[in-house]
Amino acid sequence: MTTTISREQWGSRFGYLMAVVGAMVGAGNIWRMPYVTGENGGGAFLIAYFILLYLIAVPGLMGETSLGRYTRQGLLGTFRKIYGNNKFVGFGLVILVFNIVLMSYYSSIVGWSIYYTYHAVIGSFTQTQFDTAALWQAFSSNTALNVGMHTVAMLIVTVILLKGIKGGIERLAKWMMPILTVSLIAIAIRGVTLPGAMAGLEFSFSPDWEYLARGQTWLAALGQALFSTGLGWGIALTYGSYLGRDDDIPLGGGIFTAIGNTSFGLLAIFAVFPIVFAMGISPTSGAELAFVALASAFGNMSGGYIWALLFFMGFFFANLTTAIAITEVGVTTYKEELKTSRGKAVLTICGIIWLLGIPSAMNASILGYLDFVVGNWGLPLATFIIMLSIGWKFDANRLRILSLNRGADLYVPKFWESIIRFEIPAIMLFIMVYFLYSNLTATPWKTVSGLIILTLTIPLCMWIMGRRQGDAYPATSVGGQSS
Amino acid sequence: MSLTAIIVMIACIIALWGVASTALVYSMRQEERKLTLLETQKSFEPLSPRAMRDLEGWLAHHPEGEQAEEMRELLDTQQRALQDNPRHFYDWRDESAAT
Numbered sequence: 001m002t003t004t005i006s007r008e009q010w011g012s013r014f015g016y017l018m019a020v021v022g023a024m025v026g027a028g029n030i031w032r033m034p035y036v037t038g039e040n041g042g043g044a045f046l047i048a049y050f051i052l053l054y055l056i057a058v059p060g061l062m063g064e065t066s067l068g069r070y071t072r073q074g075l076l077g078t079f080r081k082i083y084g085n086n087k088f089v090g091f092g093l094v095i096l097v098f099n100i101v102l103m104s105y106y107s108s109i110v111g112w113s114i115y116y117t118y119h120a121v122i123g124s125f126t127q128t129q130f131d132t133a134a135l136w137q138a139f140s141s142n143t144a145l146n147v148g149m150h151t152v153a154m155l156i157v158t159v160i161l162l163k164g165i166k167g168g169i170e171r172l173a174k175w176m177m178p179i180l181t182v183s184l185i186a187i188a189i190r191g192v193t194l195p196g197a198m199a200g201l202e203f204s205f206s207p208d209w210e211y212l213a214r215g216q217t218w219l220a221a222l223g224q225a226l227f228s229t230g231l232g233w234g235i236a237l238t239y240g241s242y243l244g245r246d247d248d249i250p251l252g253g254g255i256f257t258a259i260g261n262t263s264f265g266l267l268a269i270f271a272v273f274p275i276v277f278a279m280g281i282s283p284t285s286g287a288e289l290a291f292v293a294l295a296s297a298f299g300n301m302s303g304g305y306i307w308a309l310l311f312f313m314g315f316f317f318a319n320l321t322t323a324i325a326i327t328e329v330g331v332t333t334y335k336e337e338l339k340t341s342r343g344k345a346v347l348t349i350c351g352i353i354w355l356l357g358i359p360s361a362m363n364a365s366i367l368g369y370l371d372f373v374v375g376n377w378g379l380p381l382a383t384f385i386i387m388l389s390i391g392w393k394f395d396a397n398r399l400r401i402l403s404l405n406r407g408a409d410l411y412v413p414k415f416w417e418s419i420i421r422f423e424i425p426a427i428m429l430f431i432m433v434y435f436l437y438s439n440l441t442a443t444p445w446k447t448v449s450g451l452i453i454l455t456l457t458i459p460l461c462m463w464i465m466g467r468r469q470g471d472a473y474p475a476t477s478v479g480g481q482s483s
Numbered sequence: 484m485s486l487t488a489i490i491v492m493i494a495c496i497i498a499l500w501g502v503a504s505t506a507l508v509y510s511m512r513q514e515e516r517k518l519t520l521l522e523t524q525k526s527f528e529p530l531s532p533r534a535m536r537d538l539e540g541w542l543a544h545h546p547e548g549e550q551a552e553e554m555r556e557l558l559d560t561q562q563r564a565l566q567d568n569p570r571h572f573y574d575w576r577d578e579s580a581a582t
Binding site: 245247263397414 | 495498503507511514517541557
């Protein structure tokens with residue numbers, strides 16, 4: 001029997017859709033996707049990307065969201081419903097740990113965007129002969145300032161999460177996402193009207209078909225499709241758990257989330273590269289693109305103040321909505337597991353993340369190391385665990401009938417089940433093995449130590465949950481019966 | 484810009500912004516329909532005709548057990564909504580014609 005728990009729900013369809021797209025649209029859409037596209041054959045990369053988006057990200061997000069809506073619980077509650085009261089609930093704890101570690105360093109990135117938004121507000125970038133490279137250098141080497149920005153970021157996240165799902169996350173996303181959209185559109189219009197801007201669009205869209213035959217193109221597309229959509233991190237599951245029983249999932253939680261998220265990547269291509277090429281800056285990605293190249297480009301444009309402000313404010317909004325979603329995974333789970341108030345759960349989880357985030361804020365190489373471990377293995381492993389649990393233990397067939405197609409605006413046929421059972425887990429395994437193979441010679445210490453940490457995390461989490469299960473919960477599971 | 488780059492750019496705009504906008508508008512309209520049904524008749528059927536056939540097929544294969552109870556509960560909700568409500572959320576015209 002399904003246990004229905006009285007819990008908060010999204011206030012409106014629009015609010016849920018904005019919140020879930022906001023959760024997925026982050027720094028990667030803006031500072032990574034334009035460059036990856038241009039570097040991997042432009043249009044050819046985009047074709048590979050679309051294929052993988054529809055084959056993996058859309059079905060995967062449907063599965064994760066519908067599982068959350070079915071169980072109406074956070075990560076551990078969901079895994080308890082699937083596996084019963086035993087050590088396998090530890091799989092949920094593994095994903096939760098990855099989320100908290102991910103957020104511990106992502107908050108530093110939110111902090112960077114707050115700092116640059118502040119500089120955009122005071123008009124630093126439009127000052128005569130302002131050196132953006134020197135600003136980035138000075139900021140990066142100022143430990144106290146980085147810890148301060150990390151603290152400010154976590155304070156903002158805490159305040160928003162304290163206001164709850166409807167009053168905090170939803171209300172924020174309902175105005176932040178439209179503002180982000182309008183900001184990027186405005187910058188894109190300004191960018192493409194600059195002399196020489198078309199070279200940027202040529203770099204991004206001109207298809208080099210040879211790239212379609214290269215494995216590296218497909219891997220880059222796969223990485224972007226998976227990491228950009230946040231599949232398997234528990235975010236879609238947690239947000240789905242606040243949906244009503246007869247709300248649609250396939251169209252909103254699947255197609256709109258994945259395609260809407262990528263639409264922001266496309267918007268970023270229009271907003272970023274025309275300006276980069278028009279200003280004669282060499283194309284790049286990451287912090288260097290946003291905080292050095294673009295900041296400098298805005299300073300040299302007419303009306304640069306407003307373009308810099310729109311860009312950095314939009315960038316901050318994109319990062320903040322993602323940070324809130326990652327943290328909410330821990331908050332929902334903690335609140336349910338310890339049967340405590342939301343306020344206490346928010347303060348505890350945000351406090352833990354703040355503490356764990358201090359080393360990353362103080363030292364960029366720690367941030368880089370954590371990103372390397374979590375990005376290369378942690379998140380693929382989390383996706384692997386969730387998809388196997390849905391496909392085999394819960395039974396994808398049951399989930400499709402009971403939850404996915406319930407109240408759906410779009411009917412999901414049976415072949416979805418084989419994508420969840422075979423295709424996505426196999427691809428995740430391949431990714432992890434490939435990353436191991438490709439990194440072992442280049443960065444042996446990072447690779448081996450990362451693998452050791454991951455290998456120890458799984459049995460440790462299973463041991464912790466195995467000990468906890470006996471006392472606290474009655475024995476029930478809703479594990480599968482294949483048809 | 485080269486012609487192929489322009490074609491790819493337009494295709495991307497349609498495939499992404501076109502699909503996302505259509506999905507958003509369609510999803511919002513469907514939600515409005517659901518809300519109208521809830522206001523006028525308190526409930527609507529949770530499953531489409533195809534989804535209901537899947538459910539009946541599952542029950543035919545697994546008639547016993549706790550999971551069958553859960554499925555049967557959903558089927559009861561569906562049948563009650565179809566019987567009690569004069570207006571339906573999904574299109575049942577082809578189903579009526581077939582029966």
